[in-house]
Amino acid sequence: MWFLSKGFAFYVFELNCQLSTVNCQLSTINYKKGGVKMIILHEFSSCPYCRKVRRKLDELELEYDRREVPRNREQRTKIKELSGQIKVPVLEDSDGTAVNDSSKIIEYLEKNYG
Numbered sequence: 001m002w003f004l005s006k007g008f009a010f011y012v013f014e015l016n017c018q019l020s021t022v023n024c025q026l027s028t029i030n031y032k033k034g035g036v037k038m039i040i041l042h043e044f045s046s047c048p049y050c051r052k053v054r055r056k057l058d059e060l061e062l063e064y065d066r067r068e069v070p071r072n073r074e075q076r077t078k079i080k081e082l083s084g085q086i087k088v089p090v091l092e093d094s095d096g097t098a099v100n101d102s103s104k105i106i107e108y109l110e111k112n113y114g
């Protein structure tokens with residue numbers, strides 16, 4: 001009986017180790033693909049300032065998620081909360097840093113990822 005429970009405990013331990021390895025690999029994939037920790041560009045797809053920022057993100061080969069901001073100014077609560085203003089583009093970095101204004105975003109990207 002003692003042997004069995006020890007064997008079971010070892011099995012659980014080994015399983016846990018394997019699971020944490022899988023978890024670790026998954027979070028690496030998520031980080032690379034930008035799952036949870038992704039850079040987010042809040043934008044209008046047709047906005048020239050946003051296009052300028054996308055070009056820089058592509059040039060630096062950064063993965064990012066694009067979020068279309070509502071045209072209705074009243075509904076732009078997310079970017080207002082992030083940056084204190086309602087113009088696009090707004091870049092939300094994976095650590096929560098938010099930057100608005102295309103020139104400042106480009107400067108930020110070059111400084112942090114260039």
Ligand SMILES: N[C@@H](CCC(=O)N[C@@H](CS)C(=O)NCC(=O)O)C(=O)O
Nearest residue numbers: 047048049086087088089101102103
């Ligand atoms: N100087 C800003 C200008 C940004 C800007 O004017 N964006 C326009 C869209 S292209 C905007 O959000 N306008 C406010 C609105 O449409 O309500 C920059 O370079 O990012």
